Amino acid sequence: xxxxxxxxxxxxxxxxxxxxxxxxxxxxxxxxxxxxxxxxxxxxxxxxxxxxxxxxxxxxxxxxxxxxxxxxxxxxxxxxxxxxxxxxxxxxxxxxxxxxxxxxxxxxxxxxxxxxxxxxxxxxxxxxxxxxxxxxxxxxxxxxxxxxxxxxxxxxxxxxxxxxxxxxxxxxxxxxxxxxxxxxxxxxxxxxxxxxxxxxxxxxxxxxxxxxxxxxxxxxxxxxxxx
Amino acid sequence: xxxxxxxxxxxxxxxxxxxxxxxxxxxxxxxxxxxxxxxxxxxxxxxxxxxxxxxxxxxxxxxxxxxxxxxxxxxxxxxxxxxxxxxxxxxxxxxxxxxxxxxxxxxxxxxxxxxxxxxxxxxxxxxxxxxxxxxxxxxxxxxxxxxxxxxxxxxxxxxxxxxxxxxxxxxxxxxxxxxxxxxxxxxxxxxxxxxxxxxxxxxxxxxxxxxxxxxxxxxxxxxxxxxxxxxxxxxxxxxxxxxxxxxxxxxxxxxxxxxxxxxxxxxxxxxxxxxxxxxxxxxxxxxxxxxxxxxxxxxxxxxxxxxxxxxxxxxxxxxxxxxxxxxxxxxxxxxxxxxxxxxxxxxxxxxxxxxxxxxxxxxxxxxxxxxxxxxxxxxxxxxxxxxxxxxxxxxxxxxxxxxxx
Ligand SMILES: Nc1ncnc2c1ncn2[C@@H]1O[C@H](COP(=O)(O)OP(=O)(O)OP(=O)(O)O)[C@@H](O)[C@H]1O
Ligand SMILES: [Mg+2]
Numbered sequence: 204x205x206x207x208x209x210x211x212x213x214x215x216x217x218x219x220x221x222x223x224x225x226x227x228x229x230x231x232x233x234x235x236x237x238x239x240x241x242x243x244x245x246x247x248x249x250x251x252x253x254x255x256x257x258x259x260x261x262x263x264x265x266x267x268x269x270x271x272x273x274x275x276x277x278x279x280x281x282x283x284x285x286x287x288x289x290x291x292x293x294x295x296x297x298x299x300x301x302x303x304x305x306x307x308x309x310x311x312x313x314x315x316x317x318x319x320x321x322x323x324x325x326x327x328x329x330x331x332x333x334x335x336x337x338x339x340x341x342x343x344x345x346x347x348x349x350x351x352x353x354x355x356x357x358x359x360x361x362x363x364x365x366x367x368x369x370x371x372x373x374x375x376x377x378x379x380x381x382x383x384x385x386x387x388x389x390x391x392x393x394x395x396x397x398x399x400x401x402x403x404x405x406x407x408x409x410x411x412x413x414x415x416x417x418x419x420x421x422x423x424x425x426x427x428x429x430x
Numbered sequence: 431x432x433x434x435x436x437x438x439x440x441x442x443x444x445x446x447x448x449x450x451x452x453x454x455x456x457x458x459x460x461x462x463x464x465x466x467x468x469x470x471x472x473x474x475x476x477x478x479x480x481x482x483x484x485x486x487x488x489x490x491x492x493x494x495x496x497x498x499x500x501x502x503x504x505x506x507x508x509x510x511x512x513x514x515x516x517x518x519x520x521x522x523x524x525x526x527x528x529x530x531x532x533x534x535x536x537x538x539x540x541x542x543x544x545x546x547x548x549x550x551x552x553x554x555x556x557x558x559x560x561x562x563x564x565x566x567x568x569x570x571x572x573x574x575x576x577x578x579x580x581x582x583x584x585x586x587x588x589x590x591x592x593x594x595x596x597x598x599x600x601x602x603x604x605x606x607x608x609x610x611x612x613x614x615x616x617x618x619x620x621x622x623x624x625x626x627x628x629x630x631x632x633x634x635x636x637x638x639x640x641x642x643x644x645x646x647x648x649x650x651x652x653x654x655x656x657x658x659x660x661x662x663x664x665x666x667x668x669x670x671x672x673x674x675x676x677x678x679x680x681x682x683x684x685x686x687x688x689x690x691x692x693x694x695x696x697x698x699x700x701x702x703x704x705x706x707x708x709x710x711x712x713x714x715x716x717x718x719x720x721x722x723x724x725x726x727x728x729x730x731x732x733x734x735x736x737x738x739x740x741x742x743x744x745x746x747x748x749x750x751x752x753x754x755x756x757x758x759x760x761x762x763x764x765x766x767x768x769x770x771x772x773x774x775x776x777x778x779x780x781x782x783x784x785x786x787x788x789x790x791x792x793x794x795x796x797x798x799x800x801x802x803x804x805x806x807x808x809x810x811x812x813x814x815x816x817x818x819x820x821x822x823x824x825x826x827x828x829x830x831x832x833x834x835x
Contacts, residue, residue, distance in 0.1 A: 250832075259730050260828035280734065287732020294831075298727040302438035307431070312731050314431045363732070 206233040206256060206367065206401075211265035213251050213422075225251040227422035228265065233401060233415075235366075238393045240413030241403040248422045249403035250371050256401065257290050257369045258282045269366065287315055291360030293370035293402075297352040299344040305331060305355045306340040312363045330358035334388055350381035357388060367399035374409055386412045432737060436744035440752075443717070447749060450713045454706050454753030455760050458803065461702040462761035465695045466769065466793030472691045473794060474619075474787040476677075479684055480650075481557040482618040482786075484677040485524075486657055487664060489647035492673050500529050500601055503643035504672050511551075511647055513667050519652050519660045522554025526646040527635050531598025531607070533578070533628060535586040542582075543627050544596055546635030555650040558616050558629060565590035565614030574634050576610035579624035580617045588612060596628070601641045608638055620786030647672075699803060706753070707810035711817060714746050718818040725822050726830025735823050742819040743812055750811025757807075758800050769794045 213226040225248040233239055241249050254260035256267055258274045266275045274285060286292075299308045309327035314320075331340050334354040344352050353373060360368045370389075374382040386409060392398050402409070410416055418426035440447055480486060489510070493502035504510065511523045527546035532539050549568045553559045558577065559567050568575045576594060578586075588594060590612050597607030610630060618624055636642050651660055657676055665674050678685035718725070725738060733741075772790040822830070 254828050254831075257730070259831065260826070283729070283732055283734050286730065292727075292730050294727065298724070300435065300724070300728075302435065302442055307434075311431060311435075315732050315737070359731075 205235060205270065206231075206399075207268045208232070208256065209266045209268070211252070211255060211267065212263050213248070213255060213260070214263045217263065224422050226255065226262070229422075229424055230265075231417070231424065231427075233367075233399065235399055236393070236397045237399050237401075238390065238412075238414040239399075239401045239417060240410050240415070241401065241417045241419055242405065242410050243403075243419035245405070247419045249419055252419065253369050253371050253401065253403055257292060258286050287312060288363060289366045291363065291365035291368035293353070293356050293360050293368060293373045295372040295375045297344065297349070297356050297376070299352055299355055299359070301344050304341045304343055305336060305347065305358075308344070308355055309358045309362050312359065316363055326362060327358070330361055331355070333392075334358045348381075349377055350384060353377060353381075353385055354388060357385070357392070361392065361396075361398065365398075367401060370400065370402035372403055372405070374404065374406060379408065382406070382408065432741050433744060436741050437748055439717070439741075439745050440748045446713065446716070447752075450709060450749060451753040451756060453709060454750075454807075455757040457702060457706055458754070458757030459761045459764060461699060462758070462765060462795055462799075462803070463768075463793065464698060465799060466765040466795040467773075467791065468691050468695055469795055469799075470769065470773075470791045470793040471785075471787050472688050474791065475785050476684070476688060478619050478786050478788065479681060480654065480677055482561065482620065483556070483623055484680045485555050485648045485650040486654060487649040487651070487661060487674055487676050488680055489649070489664075489668060489672045489674050491645060491671070494645055495673060498528075498530060500527075500599065500639055500641060500645065503527075503641060503645045504647060505643075507644040507647055510667065510672075514647070514649060514664055517660065517663055517667070519656050520664075521650045521652045522551060523650075524548065524551045524555040524648045525632070525644040526552075526648060527632050527639065527641065527644050528646050529598045529635065529639060531596055533582070533586070534595045534597065535588050535592070537587040538585065540582070540585070541626070542596075544598060544635065545627060545629045546632035547629055548632050552629075555648050558618070561616040561618050562614045563617045565612065567614060568629060568631050569613065570631075572611065572613055574608060574610045575613035575631065577614050577616055577629040578612060579627070580615040581621060581624045582628070583612070583615050585625075590615060596630070598639070600639045606638050608634075610634075618786070619788050623786065695799070696802075699799070699806065703803065703806040703810055706750075706807065707814050710746055710750050710753075710811055710814035713749065714742065714815055714818045715821075717745070718742060718822055722822060722825070722830050722833045726825075726827055726833065729827040730831060738823060739815075739819050742822070743815040746815035747808065747811045750807050750814065754804055754807030754811075758803055762795070762800060765793050765795050768792075 208229055208231040211226055211229045215223040215225055243249050255262050262275055266273050274282060277285060306327045309330055310323040313323040331337060334357055336351060336354055339347060339351060374385060389400050393400050404410060415429050417424055489504060491502035491504050493499055507525050511525045514520055514523045525548060529544050531542060531544050533542050563580055568577060583589060592612050593609045594612055595607055595609050597605060600606045651657060661676060668674055728738060769792050772792050774790050
């Protein structure tokens, strides 16, 4: 599996007098099983880049191919299905559905995929055990701590068996200790299950844990190193 | 899962949903009470008109319909009446001789219709016998008894036992008349009817008009809703010599009025439900707009537009369904209670008397109306979801995710 970005460009407000080039002709390849941090100052274009990789936003030009599928060419409807089946998302603010319990949140995407209720429940419980929340399955997000909510979010992202997980500043709302706990978890999933993680961050402690660091500035990749 | 999600989303802001539901309940209560009031009023008006005045069906000679001519009598009226009495669903058939004339006391005189009736059969057909408020009915032993309304008695300054002179033309066009003695006073809720009708024995009248035949046959059915089924059978018995008319043809104004009240009820309900619909639109707009980011997350993790639409429509339908359902339940209970106890109209009754409705109103709402309200609320709930849903769904997922609250 590989994610191949070719000449990827995003220009906001293109038709106005003040176009903003958030991502500027980026070409990158991310291999299967990698653990990648995209770092850069605020406004450098990290979110825009991740959104295009995840098929949430469409590039102005260039392409994103995932396992040879050029997702920039997919129709909206097919893109939604592609996201659902191939990409897991983790958000900075956790973004769990507040009216569903932890288990239901994890089951949700699997149900959209059309799995049976028992299959969804089985896998959701298994994943929640793996993220250490076996005793919180029936709890709603408001009654979970930030770290616990983000663990549920990790379980939700993994539930549909995606090819890779995109996380836009997943630790920005967590304290130092919880950040490490979450990184341990993501690393374990990466190492044990071979799931590719791509996350953006400002946080040097998070960067230190990545295997590959892509430094982003002003829409350009200024540094791309392995550590 | 979408259903569960929609249901829980409705209760996410219990105060807001509660207020919305309460406003629907009170709105429907008010609206359905109005409808029940009008329905009760018209039902009472119709019931009284049929009971006291027209009965369900009447038979006349075709010429009688043109000029109420005494000579336009119905051939073999008694025989025909007897045949009709044997028809299924017929409660009673009265044979009458009616003539227009004047009634006069020492004080004044007025134009009236003089109904020559046969008390025994009349009792099964019209309710005047039950409407006697003073004195008694047209008994056989009295000499020329007459029933007049309490209203007329007051105007003419008469009381039970007083003499009253009725004048009219006989079969040959000669003016004739006689003194009658008031045996009783009646009062129906219809003041107009009361002022223009009096009742005497048919044979007393026949002696004076020199016409033995009858010129009116009045039929009362056991169940008014069977009218359309029974009238063709009665029409068959009549043959060509006479004309059968139902209450609607006899009192077209009443029929038109009932029709227009039914229409105004439907309009009232539609306007109310439309207003409720705007309330739901408002509630849904607030609820959907403040969740833009959440919908963005749903789209990101793989929820298609039709599913998001379904979610919003379901939420709206749940909200409308709970409000509408509860509103109809509460209204039905309230209308049933008041419909049982009755609503005294008090001073208003006098004014409404000209419509012929009772002084105590029993509001009632047909089950079909409740069903219609529920159906309309359901439809409007779906429509109420469309605008907020469209507004959200036309946004790009990345835009929705960028939104912060
Ligand atoms: N919808 C938009 N319309 C116009 N400009 C936008 C839009 N979204 C982002 N931008 C601009 O594009 C540039 C990159 O934004 P982006 O959100 O990708 O940066 P980021 O690296 O994620 O920043 P942060 O670290 O603050 O999250 C910024 O200059 C931003 O103002
Ligand atoms: Mg960002």
